[in-house]
Amino acid sequence: MIMYMDPESLKKEVERRALDKTDQEIVEKALVEGVETAWDRLEKQQPQCGFGQLGLCCNRCVMGPCRIDPFGGEPKRGVCGATADLIAARNLLDDLMVGAAAHSDHGREVLEVLMETAEGKGQGYQILDEEKLNLVAGEYDIDVKGKKKEAIARELALAMLEEFGTLKNKIQLVERAPEKTKEMWAKAGIVPRSVDREIVEAAHRIHMGVGADYINILLHALRTSLSDGWGGSMMATEASDILFGTPVPVEALANLGVLKKDEVNIVLHGHNPILSEMIVQASYDADLKKSAKKKGAKGINLVGMCCTGNELLMRHGIPLAGNELDQELAIATGAVETMVIDYQCIFPSITETAKCYHTKVISTSEKSKVPGATHIEFKPETALDSAKEIIRQAIENYPNRDANRVKIPAGPVKMVAGFSEETIRKALGGTYKPLIDAIVAGSIRGAVGIVGCNNPKIKQDYGHIMLGKELIKRDILVVETGCAAIASGKAGLLLPEAAEMAGEGLKAVCKALGVPPVLHMGSCVDCSRILMLAANIAKELNVGIEDLPLGGAAPEWYSQKAVSIGAYFVASGVYTVLGLPPKVFGSVNVLDLLANKLDGVVNAAFAVEPDPVKAADLLEAVIEKKRKGLGI
């Protein structure tokens, strides 16, 4: 651990790590108190292996591990004979399928809860959005007439779960894509056949001796990503909406300042809201509130972290403590009694961080146990009991808080979230015509989805915020999910007032509708909402998504899930700019395919550009090109 003795270098280091002032306060506290964070670990990891970064390391079998000389010398092939192209392509498919699996397995679990709820086995769950239930059931040809909602939900959950391994070679939700886009997929041979099948086949294809054609491997990568975006992720979104309600605009607060000095602070961290929804319910329990008071706390304060936070924010206005790089900082405030984790993006060292304070980490998923955490396993049939037990343990821990070590930044920032596709459509009067008119008139040039993670290689939130600001200035509407959306919440971009930062055209539209220029559309599985937004606009115009003036960006991505999202954006015809290089630069051919040749297949491609202004230039150029294509 580097000790920053002189205040000037401490300040410099703090400003290098995080953009947000409240984050900076706690980054400094962590440095001074010697609490190790991801930034320290990144430094200790230097130098990071170039073979890995370039995608030229193959560690799959025991003839290897092998690596290829990036400078063109020997070795040119792995022991099996694989070239740089094949190794890079297999590595990319490997990352992508892991991401698709993470999203889809999350979806499966929500569907299982839907199923148990329908069968009356879930504790505390109800079917809250009947309208959506009936609509989606209709898509699955389920007769809804005269049936109870539970019966419909059971049939729907079964029909969706069946598609994880279906023999019918078809995912129903894929039908939601515009005809032209679907034709494009059929022509390229990348229509997904089931959710699990593409992932399993991906795992098969990266085995030694299963195909040596990097193009064929990457086409399957696109198909796998589509099974995520239009399959597993979309099912996660739809099933969550049916169970917990489709989000509508909601006001809430963001940044580490949402933690409270005199209340029991519980951070809900991870991605799947199935248990956290019950924790929200349990937090209204009068007995629990009373016992919190008995321990000297004024109340129970639930705050969200990462995408579990996004889910709870969207539906309940639960305040957001922060995004990925805030997980350690939240603990370092010294004010967190309990961090409840489900899965994905939870640092394996989080319990070590917690040991520096009184914080208890409670793991809740059988899939995601962490040494040092208390495990209270989530089961639908005992969910509410578990939720109450978790809150009880947090209350018990409140007296252990050391007030001398607490620092909570002042001034959480207001934000408006809850922009589901349905909400946006309804706000526009049931049709996208007003938005389309604004795009045709040019007051809005197009839209960009900024999504993805934090990565300590880039100053926390810098990539998201700088790109977001740059785009709205150019009259490009921004829609966001995941860590990107949380970053914008902290930075005040999710407020109608932020329209003042937008260009004249976008500003006028935002003011007329009373909406922010940056719309929070949910968690990372909710990138499927962005797909639906694009699909419905395209259908109204009778074109494909690939024809629309849209773009995607993942300025601070780190995760395999982001690889899958980026790929299904591109496969759906949305040009996507990455802020960090994917592990493919060791192969000229894979690079060329991703950056150029894909354009001829799905009318979109990838670019890599860390600099937000240059990234905005790239996105704007594509938007203008597509506008021209549409004749507007």
Add this chain to the structure above:
Amino acid sequence: MNSVLVRPERCIGCRHCEVACALEHSQSKTLLGMITEMPRSAPRIFVETGISFLTFPNRCQHCDPAPCMQVCPTKAIYREEETGAVLVNEEKCIACGGCAMACPFGIIQFRFQPVVDREVNTKCDFCIERQKAGNIPACVEACKTGALEFGDMNTLVRQNRKDFSLRFLKSKGPEVEAVKVPENILAFRKIMEEVANIGPFKGE
């Protein structure tokens, strides 16, 4: 006299050289044996990150005259005439650190050595055993990108000379890469330079 020439533009930070060095100086000289040995064998070559995530494998250059050898008060550091390697007589080393102060590359480390039962200068020994057996140093053998090259320095440098001459004759100035680095690698490095500019890790 053979030396190791470092071609920094070819270093990608994989640290194979470090592992190979530790392995060569372990007791068992096997990877699985090494990780259970006490004291754990440590590398004597160091891959450091500089600006923009660029890396440099830093090792003893076996200078002649060698500043470390010149300042050593107990004459513990000596030159092996056949290979030119600058070596340490562990018995004589008093771990005063004079050599480390004098070393222009900053690569001298003091580590526990069982033979003398204390911490002494444990610098690069130029893989003298390997050389005598007709092998090249372990770090060079492990380097798959050509960042470390072993041979007659004048011969190794000839490539650099040729590259410079070519650039000079083409009269295109420094924008023509003297050393052939593939376009995709240059593109990657350009991106990482930008990442470093907007990230906390500048390596300054």
